[in-house]
Amino acid sequence: MHIIVCIKQVPDTEEIQKVKINPQTNTIVRESIKSIINPFDENAIEEALRIKEKNSAFVTVISMGPPQAEEALRKALAMGADKAIILSDRSFAGSDTLATSYTLASAIKKIGNFDLILLGKQAIDGDTAQVGPGVAEWLQIPQITYVRKIHIDGKMIRAERSLEDSFELVEANLPVLVTVTKEINEPRYPSLRGLLKAKTTKITHWTSQDLQVDLKKVGLDGSATQVIRVFTPEPPPRGEILIGSASQKADKLIKELKKRNLV
Amino acid sequence: MRNEINVIWEKCTGCGRCIPECPLSAIVLENKKAKILPNCSFCGICVKACPFEAIELKRQEKVVDLSEYKGVWVFAEQRERKIMPVTLELLSVGRELADKLGVKLSLLLLGDEEKNVEQLRKYPLDRIYLIQDSLLNYYRTNLYTRAIADLVKEEKPEIILVGATSIGRDLAPRLATRLQTGLTADCTSLEIDKKNRNLIQIRPAFGGNIMATIVSPYHRPQIATVRPKIMKKASPKNERKAEVILIKPKLSSEKIAVNILDLIKEESGVKDLQEAEIVVSGGRGLGRAENFSLIKKLADLLGGAVGASRAVVDAGWIPSYHQVGQTGKTVQPKLYIACGISGAIQHQVGMRTSETIVAINKDPEAPIFNIATYGIVEDLHKFIPLLIDRLEKAQS
Numbered sequence: 001m002h003i004i005v006c007i008k009q010v011p012d013t014e015e016i017q018k019v020k021i022n023p024q025t026n027t028i029v030r031e032s033i034k035s036i037i038n039p040f041d042e043n044a045i046e047e048a049l050r051i052k053e054k055n056s057a058f059v060t061v062i063s064m065g066p067p068q069a070e071e072a073l074r075k076a077l078a079m080g081a082d083k084a085i086i087l088s089d090r091s092f093a094g095s096d097t098l099a100t101s102y103t104l105a106s107a108i109k110k111i112g113n114f115d116l117i118l119l120g121k122q123a124i125d126g127d128t129a130q131v132g133p134g135v136a137e138w139l140q141i142p143q144i145t146y147v148r149k150i151h152i153d154g155k156m157i158r159a160e161r162s163l164e165d166s167f168e169l170v171e172a173n174l175p176v177l178v179t180v181t182k183e184i185n186e187p188r189y190p191s192l193r194g195l196l197k198a199k200t201t202k203i204t205h206w207t208s209q210d211l212q213v214d215l216k217k218v219g220l221d222g223s224a225t226q227v228i229r230v231f232t233p234e235p236p237p238r239g240e241i242l243i244g245s246a247s248q249k250a251d252k253l254i255k256e257l258k259k260r261n262l263v
Numbered sequence: 264m265r266n267e268i269n270v271i272w273e274k275c276t277g278c279g280r281c282i283p284e285c286p287l288s289a290i291v292l293e294n295k296k297a298k299i300l301p302n303c304s305f306c307g308i309c310v311k312a313c314p315f316e317a318i319e320l321k322r323q324e325k326v327v328d329l330s331e332y333k334g335v336w337v338f339a340e341q342r343e344r345k346i347m348p349v350t351l352e353l354l355s356v357g358r359e360l361a362d363k364l365g366v367k368l369s370l371l372l373l374g375d376e377e378k379n380v381e382q383l384r385k386y387p388l389d390r391i392y393l394i395q396d397s398l399l400n401y402y403r404t405n406l407y408t409r410a411i412a413d414l415v416k417e418e419k420p421e422i423i424l425v426g427a428t429s430i431g432r433d434l435a436p437r438l439a440t441r442l443q444t445g446l447t448a449d450c451t452s453l454e455i456d457k458k459n460r461n462l463i464q465i466r467p468a469f470g471g472n473i474m475a476t477i478v479s480p481y482h483r484p485q486i487a488t489v490r491p492k493i494m495k496k497a498s499p500k501n502e503r504k505a506e507v508i509l510i511k512p513k514l515s516s517e518k519i520a521v522n523i524l525d526l527i528k529e530e531s532g533v534k535d536l537q538e539a540e541i542v543v544s545g546g547r548g549l550g551r552a553e554n555f556s557l558i559k560k561l562a563d564l565l566g567g568a569v570g571a572s573r574a575v576v577d578a579g580w581i582p583s584y585h586q587v588g589q590t591g592k593t594v595q596p597k598l599y600i601a602c603g604i605s606g607a608i609q610h611q612v613g614m615r616t617s618e619t620i621v622a623i624n625k626d627p628e629a630p631i632f633n634i635a636t637y638g639i640v641e642d643l644h645k646f647i648p649l650l651i652d653r654l655e656k657a658q659s
Contacts, residue, residue, distance in 0.1 A: 019473060094303075130446060134440045163342075171524055224443070249646070262598045
């Protein structure tokens, strides 16, 4: 069995709050922001490893991004992935989700055989959740999104797909593409042995030439959407801070809420 | 041809006026001349900003004749054969966009539930496309994509709006990729640029710290998913009498690919979060998972639902379907009580449109106080039991 996991390097969850706009220049300030593997993608790696442990699978991890994204791939290798491929090329810069999913799908086609493709449900920087279904469409395979449980049985997959107030139990023949939520598992920490192995494993580097992609479909040229402006959201009006002792505040609050017919 | 942007060396004086104008920080000064970096999106703002006409932009030729595309479509989301409230929100914003463009507003309804047609005809729309097939009574990615994509190719709408739900966000990217067109996720505001009929799509990014304005100037249809609970609902008065166009799609059950074996409801109390009139949420200030019982008790007493911040969901104190915020749910209750939540932007995005906000936090500097209608600077472990006690007395 061959599992391919697509991952993205993103700004750290804690540090994402520090992403601000410089009011003078109206541009995004991202200085000194630490990078991590997108947390949902870590769940995808973990799930691939768990399936590998049960069903003896081979796990390939791929990432599109600048050369620094190798760092994310090294961590995936340290967790236990077997092979890592970075898709990095100047022509990929500025990709929207349409161009990104095309590039990832081109790499998956080059890899060839696969049974399962895993991704996190979305990346925490863009929050679009569009790349997974996009890749599935380029590959013309079925997708199951927002999955919180996977069971592989031979050539079949059973999964629980989360909806807002319920979940679906679904079944499909492999190959399929699955995007996972954080409920699915708790990602492992790399072992010392894993870290040592990851240090010496060679990461394959593919460019647009290696992928033989249509240059009109990658990067900015392949992107249907354009970001034309970024700005800081307006601060909402400031309210009233209640004063007095704790019980006075409680009384005041209940009085105000009663006035508004809320209690 | 591909997009090309060049600085005309002889004309550029190195004044730097273009640099602050660029929304992507894609211009730097090098050897006293402007230099455009590879992250340029060819938006053309710098071209207009340059007083010396020193920046030259050659855009990719339009691949499609955009003028062939007319009309605004709204995807009607149904669950268990019922119309979901987000559909009515899409109809109100869809109506505004269609009026600005001077085109028809159409609704896409899939399945064979005829009573939904009658229900929806009461709303201010011009046309209902009823794609009628019992295979479409339940949402399935590939059948829905196929049925809608076929109709889009024939009818050529310029805009399609879809709810940003677990169904809409599964469908829209599949559809946009099949149609090779632009899609913007989770929009919170939509406008029309009258000059070129582009849909101006505004959405939060980077955990809600930043808003981005996105367009798809050379592609049609322009597809957007719209965050539920942001737009107001359309009201049921239609003077137009919507026409109903019946479509019989070419589908077969063999194409289903993913079979749905069962649909299971989550434990009670969960489903209520987005519809609840009162939400009581807990954050890191609770100290540990067990203290959520305090939140639950207050919520029960007020007849409200339990919410949570991302931090406590990440810490595993409570399942993620309680999460309110950018990566969780957006709620808009009459009363939102934030307990021990600092109020990072990512959380605020999901609750700041609540009618009344009460914040309880011992840190007077917590950003949640910036948006609270009533702020209470107290230790929640002391204050909430006191509040519960007073409420119980008041109710008895």
